[in-house]
Amino acid sequence: MTKKRKAARLSGSQQTGTSTKQDDRTENSSCCIRVTANRHDDVEESLLQQLLGPLSKDIFMSQYFRSKAVHVKSSVARFQGLMDELSDAERILQETSSESIFVWLPSNQSSKESHIKSIEVSDPGAAYALLQAGHATYCRALSHIEEHLVRRLLQDTQVGCGCQHSALARGEVEVFIGASSEQVTGWHMDFQENFTIQLTGKKQWDLKASTVQHPLRGVTPHYASPEMVEPQLKAARLADPNFQFDHPNERNSVGEIETVILGPGDVLYHPAGIWHRVKVLEPGISINISLMASNYATLVCQSLQHYLLERPAWRQLIQGATPLDGLLAELPDIINQFIRETGTNGILPPVIQEGGIKTTEGEGDNDEMSDNDSETTSVAAVDVEIVDADSFPAxxxxxxxxxxxxxxxxxxxxxxxxxxxxxxxxxSEINTLESIKILNVNFAGNENHESLVRVIFRTNHYDIVEQYLKKTDGGLLPREAVPLSNFLIHYGYIIANAGSGDEAMI
Incomplete structure (x- = not known):
């Protein structure tokens, strides 16, 4: 049995304040916005606001998220909860949620852009011994910290509609423990949205905007991994056909290099696709919260695949080009029909748009993210209890x-x-009017047939709703079936459209 642990809070009091004034032209051309927290308030705020205050959540999301880095200079006092949890390097390595720990090795190269060499160590004791010998390490954070921070930031940013689920969004929290100064992580860019908190020590971050917006993969010339050049380069060229795999230059970046110094308590948001290089100035501990999500192309194409697989001709094994000619000829009409019959609420049911099944603070902090293909790993999976659909709010x-x-x-x-x-x-020997149903929505577009929505519910009124859906005379929905009908709309079984010829989605 897993022992429940209280999730780490940032601190008992949060810092807020006003940002430093900047010339509009400077801000527009800069790839990094800088603000300073300057007072304490005992106000309960979203995690995003706690990290980036005094910059408001609304301004950050509308002006800087996914486009510019943001550096918040502050005090480590507001992260006292994390400090208490992560001050013991040996404990971090012993209790990491990683299967192995990465240990950086010094490079023999004399060039200014040396490559990272690292080894994976499965024994925490050996990793700690290497750390004490002067080798930096990084690994996943303790599971309860990772689950708490990722869940709250997904909700605050609405990445993946705020749902922590492999089909939409997930995240990781990595802990970096620097053992010596002058260690440099060379130029690279990530595909995740990242929030770095410097707990102890000091680092220099060099930043430069890239020519790739919303990258599908990272670009990692700082690793000695020549086999990664082709997959990374072809992915980058979907966004920029002229992109070059190299350190930042005129063929893969824009603007000037900007430098920020992260000290204890500082936070740096660095968006996906921004070039960055990191140098340790003073050994210490930092954590990085990374968020990643599916994209609209994947969502729509997987939904369309589900729709196509309902047709025998599209389920055929591939046997040459002739059948494909006929399938492509009918595809435009199928796509138009797909749009009419599904729409936004069919592809992305309201339960997902509203953040999926929400858990309370105490219940959610120990929910484990599963990577298996079990049917219980759905956004709206409710297997611990059967939902009473006849009591669903109207x-x-x-x-x-x-x-x-x-x-x-x-x-x-x-x-x-x-x-x-x-x-x-x-x-069953007992026959009652009550039936228990299992609803799966949008599942055939991925290899494991993992449902975007899965929920188990009980009802006494499904037959009434089923008959109502078959009617063509415009009769009234029986009053007792109103809660169930609302439930089925919310979870994506029923799509509700405005009548009177108005095709706008409700």
Whole structure:
């Protein structure tokens, strides 16, 4: 049994203040915005606000997120909770959520841009001995810290609609322990959105804007990994056809190099695609929270794949070009039909748009992110309890349903729990009006058939809703079925459109 641990808080009091004034022209041309926190307030704020205050969350999200780095100069006092958790290097290495620990080795190269060489060490004791001998290490943070910080930042930034799920978004928290000064991590760019907190020690960050917006992969010339050049270069050239795999130059970057010094308590947000080089000035500990998510192209194409796989012709094994000619000829009409029948709420059901299933602070901090292909790893998976759909809060009133056209989402599959169990467990001896259903939405577009939404629910009124959906005479929805109908709209089984010829999604 996993022992529950209280999630680390940043501190008992948060720092806020006002940013330093900057000339608008300087800010527009700069790749890094600089602010200073200058007073304490005992105000409970979002994690994002705690990290970046005095810069407001709204300004950060609208003006700088995914476009410019932000350096917040502050005091380590506001991260006392993290300091207490991460002050013991030996404990970090012993309790890391990583399977192995990376240890940096000094480079023999004399060039100013030497390559990183590292080894993976599975024994925490050996890794700690190498750290004491002067080798820097990095690994994943303790699991309860990682789960808490990633979950809250996903919610605050709405990356992946705020859902911590492999089909939409996930994150990691890495701990960097520097053992000696002058260590340099050479120029590279990441594909994640990153928030770095300097807890102890001091680092110099050199930053430069790149020509790649929303990168699919990182670019890592600082690693001695020639096999990575081709996959990274071809991915970068989707965004910039002239991109060159090299350190920042006129073929892969823009603007001037900017330098920031991170001291204890400082925070640096550095967006995906920004070039950066890091030099240790004083040994210490820093953590990096990285967020990553799927993109709209993947979401739409996987949904379309699900839609196509409902047709026998598209499920055929590939046997040459002739069948493909016919399939491509009909594809435009299928795509138009797909858009009409699904729309935004069919592809991305309201439960996802609103952040998925939310857990409380105490319940959520120890939820483990799973990478297996179990059916329980869905955004809206609720397997610890069966949801009572007949008590679901009503978004649409009975009168509201009069103006809606309800259709079944073609990306949804509804199973009766009896269908799952009867072969191995036999038929139930008790027959009641209540039925238990398993809803899966948008699952056939990935190799493991992992559902974007999966929920188990009980209801006494499914037959009523089913009959109502089959009606063509415009009859009224029975009042007792209003909660279930709202539930099925929320979780993506039913798509609600405005009536009277208005095709705008509700």
């Amino acid at each position: 978004h649409y009133s009975l009168e509201g349903f009069e103006s809606l056209v309800l259709t079944i989402n073609p990306l949804a599959s509804l199973l009766d729990q009896k269908e799952i169990r009867k072969y191995y467990h036999g038929a």
